[in-house]
Amino acid sequence: MVIGKYFSTQMIAISVAFATAGVASAAEPAAPSKQEFDTKVLYCKTCHGLNGEGFRGASIMPRLAGQQPDYVENQLKAFDERRRQNKIMANVSHALSPGMLIALTKYFKDLNPKPLGGAPKDLVPEGKKIFDEGIAAKDVPACASCHGPQAKGEGQFPRLAGQLHDYIFNKLTHWNTERGQDAKNPDSSAIMEPITHGLTEPQIKAVAAYLSTLE
Ligand code: HEC
Ligand code: HEC
The missing domain is CATH 1.10.760.10 (Cytochrome c-like domain)
Structure with missing residues (x-):
């Protein structure tokens, strides 16, 4: 596993347990239809920005563009399983089929807008x-x-x-x-x-x- 090389020994136990959880299902889940996918992506973009660049609204919506698919997949599962606390994203992620989840992670990886900026x-x-x-x-x-x-x-x-x-x-x-x-x-x-x-x-x-x- 690639991440192994960065870890101190105390973290290896976590990463191994984690890697095993990730390979549980052998077959790729069925992909959503184009129409289902387009509708869902548009929904994500209403908060995360039209190019996934992030957005400052009622709350701060993080940039998803270029994000690592494995990380996104785990975070969406973490919101749903309440390992990561966020009410908005708990509801959003709960509604995603396994195939939709994978398709979304691939989609956002390929977007490359300029950073939103605004820092001192x-x-x-x-x-x-x-x-x-x-x-x-x-x-x-x-x-x-x-x-x-x-x-x-x-x-x-x-x-x-x-x-x-x-x-x-x-x-x-x-x-x-x-x-x-x-x-x-x-x-x-x-x-x-x-x-x-x-x-x-x-x-x-x-x-x-x-x-x-x-x-
Ligand atoms: C030993 C490896 C390691 C080091 C060193 C490290 N990180 Fe991380 N970082 C991670 C991992 C793994 C995650 C994903 C955590 C998760 O799954 O919730 C992460 C997540 C994050 C996040 C959350 C990103 C998001 O989109 O929510 C931020 C911010 C972050 N790191 C900043 C930093 C900063 C700043 C430093 C240096 C001061 C740093 N990290 C050093 C491994 C590391
Ligand atoms: C109603 C607004 C809203 C919608 C719609 C929405 N999100 Fe989010 N999303 C958020 C907010 C707010 C956060 C930040 C949560 C936090 O601060 O921990 C977030 C966080 C995330 C994160 C974690 C990013 C990171 O760097 O750790 C991912 C991944 C994510 N959203 C994916 C999606 C996807 C995919 C969709 C569409 C299916 C979507 N979101 C729809 C508001 C939204």
Whole structure:
């Protein structure tokens, strides 16, 4: 498994359990009809932006464009199984057939709009340093070691490039109350948990600003 090479030994148990869960079904589920698919994608885009670039509305809708399919698939299941807490997405994901879910993950991967922007530019250099080097004094590893040097992600490691800075800030400051909420079904969110504690608010703002500028 590709992610294995990044993990410390304590995380291997989680990743193995996780990988096994992922290969349970052998056959690809039936694909939706074109009409069903188009209707559903349009629905996603009313919130996530016409090109999946993200949207600032009543709540902050994350960018889905270019996101890693394995990560998206797991998050949609996590919302439905309440491993990840979000009322809106729990309802959205509950209504997706397995075939629709797979088709949607492939679709959003291929979109490539410009980042939405809007972050304070003066924070970008500090954010880049944190992303590339981590914070040794706080045992925070380089973000790039898992999310990739360009922040494009891979497999269960999400793309962060071009993500909305305020979305990233919210996720990193609320990790414990949103992710990994089913103790009986631990998932890959456990990997990020200690990292979120090692970062101060100004550091999170800086790294979020940097990531939001990446194409
Ligand atoms: C009514 C608005 C709305 C609709 C419709 C909607 N979403 Fe979302 N979605 C959100 C919000 C808000 C979040 C952020 C949740 C959070 O903050 O944790 C989100 C989060 C996500 C995430 C997690 C992204 C990440 O980076 O972790 C995925 C994946 C996702 N949505 C996919 C979809 C798909 C696919 C559809 C269409 C089937 C869809 N959404 C429809 C509002 C919506
Ligand atoms: C040891 C590997 C690893 C390192 C190092 C790492 N991450 Fe992550 N990160 C992950 C994994 C795995 C996920 C997916 C978690 C999940 O499945 O819920 C993730 C998820 C995230 C998310 C949520 C993305 C979304 O769309 O909701 C953000 C934001 C994030 N990481 C930022 C960072 C930052 C900033 C750093 C550096 C300070 C960092 N990560 C370092 C593995 C890592």
